Amino acid sequence: MDMIRFVILTVSDSCSKGEKDDEAGPELMSLINNHFGNTSKIEHVEILPDEKSQIKDFLKKWSSHNRSDVIFTVGGTGLSPRDVTPEATKSVIEREVPGISLAILCKSLEITDMAMLSRSVTGIRNNTLIINFPGSTKAVGECFGFIKNVIPHAVALLKNEENLVSDFHGRLQGRRSVSPSKVKTNLVAQRSRVSPYPMVEVAHAIDLILKEISATRETENVDIAESLGRVLAENVYAKDPVPPFPASIKDGYAVISSDKEGIRNVREEAAAGDKPVDQPLQPGEVIRISTGAPLPLGADAVVQVEDTDLIKASDDGSIEMEVKIKVAPRPGQDIRPIGSDISVNSVIIEKGALLTAGHIGVLATVGHHTVAVFRKPCVAVVSTGNELQSPHEKLKPGHIRDSNKLTLLNLLKQYGFEASDAGIAKDNPDSVKAVLTFAFDENDVVVTSGGVSMGEHDLIKQVLVEDFDATILFGRVNVKPGKPTTFATCTFNGRRKFVFGLPGNPVSALVTGTLFVLPGLKKMENYENLRPPVISVRLNKKMILDPRPEYIRARLRKCSNDDILEAIPTGNQISSRINSFVGASALVRLPAKNSQGFGEICDEGTVLEAILIQPLSIEYV
Ligand SMILES: Nc1nc2c(c(=O)[nH]1)N[C@H]1C(S)=C(S)[C@@H](COP(=O)(O)OP(=O)(O)OC[C@H]3O[C@@H](n4cnc5c(N)ncnc54)[C@H](O)[C@@H]3O)O[C@H]1N2
Ligand code: MOO
Ligand SMILES: [Mg+2]
Numbered sequence: 001m002d003m004i005r006f007v008i009l010t011v012s013d014s015c016s017k018g019e020k021d022d023e024a025g026p027e028l029m030s031l032i033n034n035h036f037g038n039t040s041k042i043e044h045v046e047i048l049p050d051e052k053s054q055i056k057d058f059l060k061k062w063s064s065h066n067r068s069d070v071i072f073t074v075g076g077t078g079l080s081p082r083d084v085t086p087e088a089t090k091s092v093i094e095r096e097v098p099g100i101s102l103a104i105l106c107k108s109l110e111i112t113d114m115a116m117l118s119r120s121v122t123g124i125r126n127n128t129l130i131i132n133f134p135g136s137t138k139a140v141g142e143c144f145g146f147i148k149n150v151i152p153h154a155v156a157l158l159k160n161e162e163n164l165v166s167d168f169h170g171r172l173q174g175r176r177s178v179s180p181s182k183v184k185t186n187l188v189a190q191r192s193r194v195s196p197y198p199m200v201e202v203a204h205a206i207d208l209i210l211k212e213i214s215a216t217r218e219t220e221n222v223d224i225a226e227s228l229g230r231v232l233a234e235n236v237y238a239k240d241p242v243p244p245f246p247a248s249i250k251d252g253y254a255v256i257s258s259d260k261e262g263i264r265n266v267r268e269e270a271a272a273g274d275k276p277v278d279q280p281l282q283p284g285e286v287i288r289i290s291t292g293a294p295l296p297l298g299a300d301a302v303v304q305v306e307d308t309d310l311i312k313a314s315d316d317g318s319i320e321m322e323v324k325i326k327v328a329p330r331p332g333q334d335i336r337p338i339g340s341d342i343s344v345n346s347v348i349i350e351k352g353a354l355l356t357a358g359h360i361g362v363l364a365t366v367g368h369h370t371v372a373v374f375r376k377p378c379v380a381v382v383s384t385g386n387e388l389q390s391p392h393e394k395l396k397p398g399h400i401r402d403s404n405k406l407t408l409l410n411l412l413k414q415y416g417f418e419a420s421d422a423g424i425a426k427d428n429p430d431s432v433k434a435v436l437t438f439a440f441d442e443n444d445v446v447v448t449s450g451g452v453s454m455g456e457h458d459l460i461k462q463v464l465v466e467d468f469d470a471t472i473l474f475g476r477v478n479v480k481p482g483k484p485t486t487f488a489t490c491t492f493n494g495r496r497k498f499v500f501g502l503p504g505n506p507v508s509a510l511v512t513g514t515l516f517v518l519p520g521l522k523k524m525e526n527y528e529n530l531r532p533p534v535i536s537v538r539l540n541k542k543m544i545l546d547p548r549p550e551y552i553r554a555r556l557r558k559c560s561n562d563d564i565l566e567a568i569p570t571g572n573q574i575s576s577r578i579n580s581f582v583g584a585s586a587l588v589r590l591p592a593k594n595s596q597g598f599g600e601i602c603d604e605g606t607v608l609e610a611i612l613i614q615p616l617s618i619e620y621v
Helices: 013-017 024-039 052-062 085-092 098-109 113-117 137-159 161-165 167-173 202-212 357-365 404-414 429-442 460-468 506-524
Strands: 004-011 040-048 070-074 122-125 128-133 219-223 252-255 262-270 285-289 301-304 308-313 320-325 347-349 370-374 379-384 419-425 445-449 471-474 486-492 495-502 534-539 550-558 565-569 586-590 607-612
Touching (some): 004 052, 024 040, 024 070, 098 113, 098 128, 252 262, 285 320, 379 404, 404 445, 429 445, 445 506, 460 471, 460 486, 495 506, 534 586
Parallel strands (some): 379 445, 534 565
Antiparallel strands (some): 219 370, 262 320, 471 486, 550 565, 586 607
């Protein structure tokens, strides 16, 4: 039996601030060590406050990329308003395992009625089991005792790939197991020797995607703190004016402008955050004021400290008594009137905005704690191929590491989309069908890589058509890399699903993910700008043209004597060489060989279109 890797997260405001020692976490650690001995490893322990987003991020991190087998959370399961561990857990798990929480509850109730007040959840994310324990040291000991015997078996089932895609999921959640595929693979000699799919141009392929995918109408309310990168689903109005009171723009003195220049008594101080002074300012008086502080009643201008002299102070220097206003102030000088930044009830952000840090600042300023945004598409990423292994495993002969899954998951993440890892399908129709079935169960979009070209083991299209009655909208694109890129749609359990079948070559997967998947997901989420940012670049090296238009990876450089950025290809551009992306900021589009105005080569200095993939990385020379 493999080593079981545990992670322990103590959730407690007071322990995280160091006001209290964490006893339950270390207790659980020693229980694990005593019970599992050297068949276990504590990968990581951490203490976090009762903050949903922090707990969520932690659970996501430790259940990604095969980092751990079991995560125990300790604490935050009760009824107090700060107890959010179950909510954080529910928001990350892909499947619940209610039996474990139920067992904990039933057995705990035999000890104390108080067990009713723990809302513990258990579930699975990727291949990791996440179990909530209550926070008391005693409860942790009891709960561990109730479930310790099922852990090795649960972990073994989660780790076994074959079970993962067929049997185990079905049994664990009472779902059907997937019936065999209709695709027959034994007649290799009778396979089609030319692709039946017409070759479509890139622009046409994108049009087909955008026509087929409709923008969601489903919305949800999210806390503004979690709204970065979301598309606003309603116009947002200002509830309050900004500033909500006339505010000083400078550090200086609030004055009556008609007093003009001269010597004044300094009455008191008005600092930012102070209650507005209630006694109106009288002629001959000034009030010391700081930037952002409310203007005292009676004052109608602010004079910055630089335009004053100190005339008289208390002996110890702690009180200013008289100052000289050196320059006569204008009425309204250095004051932001009420609503001068944002007037009340005005539309401050329009529906359709893609929320940025600036937008979120605006929402916070006018007092919106939540906003309605469009639902994000649920996306699953699947790899295919018997040769693939997790990058975390030791490489077996004839195998390679599955790089596409992480590449594509992170491409989507980089553009703000949430995607889940739906596993690796073997090159047989039953496995492809099972993996797609589970991916369709919980997702709107499935992005696969591999298995779309002409080989007898390339089964994606056939399984989609024969087992899911899918329509292939295109199955070949006139682009290098990415020729066999496939886009299909089907109905699964009454809902429309979309499949991007990307080619298996690592560069092809990433280029076509950028060209085709991103616009589709943007459309679904109601983005206004669906296409990637395109700029003009000057090729700095002669390139041999391919019969297909080609997207090459290039670094970008700004030369002081040229307005156009220079594009430097990142070495060999073969579609297996994913390192051509290292340092690349753009995909430069080379025209097809012998296309209008071109022969077999593209000369150095030619100005071409490029898609920005890393807008912030440009060299300056
Ligand atoms: N007779 C023809 N053969 C090929 C054609 C063709 O038109 N006629 N097209 C070529 C082109 S272009 C491409 S691109 C590839 C695409 O192949 P598939 O999408 O079927 O992908 P696979 O055959 O499964 O794998 C190709 C290549 O990529 C490696 N791979 C696959 N998945 C991963 C992964 N997750 N991580 C890393 N590497 C992966 C795989 O091992 C193969 O080396 O087909 C050409 N053939
Ligand atoms: O079109 Mo393939 O994607 O050349 O490598
Ligand atoms: Mg293939």
